[in-house]
Amino acid sequence: MYDSSDLRKGLKIILDGEPYIITDFQFSKPGKGQALYKCKLKNMITNYTMDRTYRSGDKFEPADLDEVHMQYLYKDSEGFHFMNTSTYDQVALSRDQVGETKNFLQENMEVDILFFQGTPIDISLPIFVELEVVESAPGIRGDTASGATKSVTLETGYELQVPLFIKEGEILKIDTRTGEYVERVKK
Amino acid sequence: MAFAAWETLADNCKTMEISSRYRRLATRGKIIQAIRAFLSRQGFIEVQTPLMTHAPAPESSIEAFPVSQGRGRPDLFLIPSPELNLKRLLAEGFDRIFQLGPVFRQKERGRHHLPEFTMLEWYRIGADYYSLMSDCEALIETAACAAGWKGHSVVYRDRKIDISSPFPRLTVKEAFEKYAGWTPGPKPDLDRFNEDMITKIEPNLSHDKPVFLMDYPASCASLSRLKPSDPTVAERVELYAGDLELANGFSELTDPREQGDRFRREAQRRSTQGLNAYPWPEKFLSSLERLPECAGMALGIDRLVMLLTNTPDIDDVVAFPPEEG
Numbered sequence: 279m280y281d282s283s284d285l286r287k288g289l290k291i292i293l294d295g296e297p298y299i300i301t302d303f304q305f306s307k308p309g310k311g312q313a314l315y316k317c318k319l320k321n322m323i324t325n326y327t328m329d330r331t332y333r334s335g336d337k338f339e340p341a342d343l344d345e346v347h348m349q350y351l352y353k354d355s356e357g358f359h360f361m362n363t364s365t366y367d368q369v370a371l372s373r374d375q376v377g378e379t380k381n382f383l384q385e386n387m388e389v390d391i392l393f394f395q396g397t398p399i400d401i402s403l404p405i406f407v408e409l410e411v412v413e414s415a416p417g418i419r420g421d422t423a424s425g426a427t428k429s430v431t432l433e434t435g436y437e438l439q440v441p442l443f444i445k446e447g448e449i450l451k452i453d454t455r456t457g458e459y460v461e462r463v464k465k
Numbered sequence: 466m467a468f469a470a471w472e473t474l475a476d477n478c479k480t481m482e483i484s485s486r487y488r489r490l491a492t493r494g495k496i497i498q499a500i501r502a503f504l505s506r507q508g509f510i511e512v513q514t515p516l517m518t519h520a521p522a523p524e525s526s527i528e529a530f531p532v533s534q535g536r537g538r539p540d541l542f543l544i545p546s547p548e549l550n551l552k553r554l555l556a557e558g559f560d561r562i563f564q565l566g567p568v569f570r571q572k573e574r575g576r577h578h579l580p581e582f583t584m585l586e587w588y589r590i591g592a593d594y595y596s597l598m599s600d601c602e603a604l605i606e607t608a609a610c611a612a613g614w615k616g617h618s619v620v621y622r623d624r625k626i627d628i629s630s631p632f633p634r635l636t637v638k639e640a641f642e643k644y645a646g647w648t649p650g651p652k653p654d655l656d657r658f659n660e661d662m663i664t665k666i667e668p669n670l671s672h673d674k675p676v677f678l679m680d681y682p683a684s685c686a687s688l689s690r691l692k693p694s695d696p697t698v699a700e701r702v703e704l705y706a707g708d709l710e711l712a713n714g715f716s717e718l719t720d721p722r723e724q725g726d727r728f729r730r731e732a733q734r735r736s737t738q739g740l741n742a743y744p745w746p747e748k749f750l751s752s753l754e755r756l757p758e759c760a761g762m763a764l765g766i767d768r769l770v771m772l773l774t775n776t777p778d779i780d781d782v783v784a785f786p787p788e789e790g
Contacts, residue, residue, distance in 0.1 A: 283571075283572035304576065305573070305574060305575025305576070305577075306575065306577075306663045307526075307573060308659055308662045308663055308710065309703055310527075310685065310687070310713065311655075311658075311662060312526050312656070313572070314659065314660060314663050314664075333656065334526075335738055335739070
């Protein structure tokens with residue numbers, strides 16, 4: 279168990295059976311008075327955030343979360359399937375759980391899956407992924423102004439803006455935090 | 466060339482960072498020197514009482530660090546404040562004394578809190594909390610000059626604070642009626658009192674002048690005397706500037722029986738909260754028999770340096786925060 283003096287930014291605790299992470303934390307204590315611990319908490323499953331104030335002596339159950347390195351296999355009507363490459367255990371995450379991350383998921387990609395009490399709740403990707411352009415509108419002739427972009431579609435179905443010189447079949451490096459084009463990868 | 470230019474720029478940024486840290490620590494040193502000189506001009510003697518004690522004051526809201534003396538010997542404690550030691554000296558006949566040095570409190574860590582911090586405590590015999598307020602006004606002005614501020618004002622967190630004397634004085638009752646919408650009696654519900662103090666009173670107290678908050682409910686002062694003209698309140702005062710609680714002082718309680726009763730109540734509170742019992746502060750309590758009327762104030766040096774160097778995080782006014790010490 280944690281007590282309130284253990285509270286700090288980044289600590290993970292269980293409230294009403296669900297895991298929360300403290301995203302902001304403030305310790306206040308009036309002279310000769312009891313301390314107050316003001317926390318901003320984010321539900322790690324729903325991403326719902328809330329403010330709570332705790333007093334000294336309050337107790338908290340630690341949220342034990344395991345991050346497991348897994349390989350993305352395929353998607354079907356159930357959702358997205360991943361495999362632990364050392365134990366061959368497989369798990370599925372729903373479309374909601376995977377969310378926008380699906381834009382960057384490529385078969386056989388290595389990712390980290392976060393488990394809470396045995397249930398997968400979140401996925402984290404490498405910062406950079408390399409994906410192929412499957413569809414590209416031809417550049418508009420004469421438009422050579424620097425910074426001009428066009429829209430392309432990647433193998434995952436993700437559409438994004440890239441420089442005009444990008445062609446179909448080329449591999450692009452994408453920043454998964456922003457979803458933006460970084461550079462063309464020479465293969 | 467371009468790369469070299471970048472490197473120079475990066476070096477400059479680093480130098481600027483170091484120089485602001487250098488400036489804060491250098492100013493801290495100047496403030497401390499100026500305070501020592503100021504108090505000694507006023508006839509105060511600087512004393513150094515032990516930083517380890519057998520028996521810290523039993524207070525339910527302050528937790529002392531135990532220090533092991535090895536097997537078979539009872540733990541000592543790092544002092545959470547030199548208050549009991551200094552009052553013992555007053556009882557021996559010292560009349561104006563101060564101690565400036567580290568004090569230690571467990572489980573206090575935040576933007577305004579360090580478990581080891583620097584405290585100035587000064588005591589005067591034959592005085593009450595009104596003299597302490599005048600001392601504070603003069604001391605803040607002296608320290609601000611030492612920190613390089615001119616024209617009786619300082620800037621803290623984008624706000625100009627006028628530090629010319631006198632500072633406004635507000636009773637706890639007035640402050641609660643004004644900002645929290647209720648009147649605390651002599652024994653308010655402590656949870657409600659504390660929470661409103663932090664969330665409604667403190668953020669509204671001091672915007673453009675430091676403020677004295679005074680006359681706390683009788684139950685909120687374990688070492689201070691009750692006001693003779695109104696025993697529902699204690700003669701306790703706190704000084705605020707900006708969002709900083711800078712200092713806390715009392716007209717001291719000198720009645721050993723009453724002090725013993727209050728310590729027993731606090732010890733009881735500690736035990737209900739599941740906190741360990743401290744050895745009984747026998748030496749302090751017996752010295753109270755000879756303690757003349759007096760008043761004493763404790764001022765947090767780190768927070769004063771925050772105010773006077775316009776630094777919102779306490780970690781930035783010490784050489785190393787505890788996690789890196």
